[in-house]
Amino acid sequence: MSPLSDRDRQTLREMFRDLKYPVHLQLFVEDGNQGSDNAKVLVREVVRVMPDLLRLDVFERSRDSLLAALYGVWEVPTLILCDQKREDSGIRFIGLPSGYEFAALIEALLDVSQNRIRLSEKSLNFIRNVEDDIILDVFVAPT
């Protein structure tokens, strides 16, 4: 059964009109993992709505372990969004991007496609010059 209804697909088609440049989705999965199977089905369905601009590559974490290590993948499923030049946008979805995460996924696809960064130039200049590793964990509720 498809995870998207006809109405969902129609809504996505309308939202994806704002896509500007291609987005490469790199999905890392593992055989026999239920979450991976569900993620494959869901992400394939999303990509199918706008195949000209959304491209999907699926990797087996154990088989493509070098690539997984390069991307820092430690859980499956992990979805990585890369821009039109296949450069890592830094955006990752760990776990199945469904429910409330699904809206975040669609927003992220639009952000990467439009190269949209929601920070001021001043903040960006500061961040570009930071030499230390920084980890930000943000805990939120979905509502």
Add this chain to the structure above:
Amino acid sequence: MQASEFSRWTEENAVYAVPKTIIRVGQGERSTAIEGAVTEDFLIRTLKDLIEQGR
């Protein structure tokens, strides 16, 4: 990944209310937590302070 991972993360990070932002700099030796909404200016200022502490 299991859904139970999320509750483990919240316990490890003492998250009793959301939103909560935890910032770690370097190998985690400098960190701070902000509860409530965070503006861009405040976040950048906090990051600058943490980075300065390591110098």
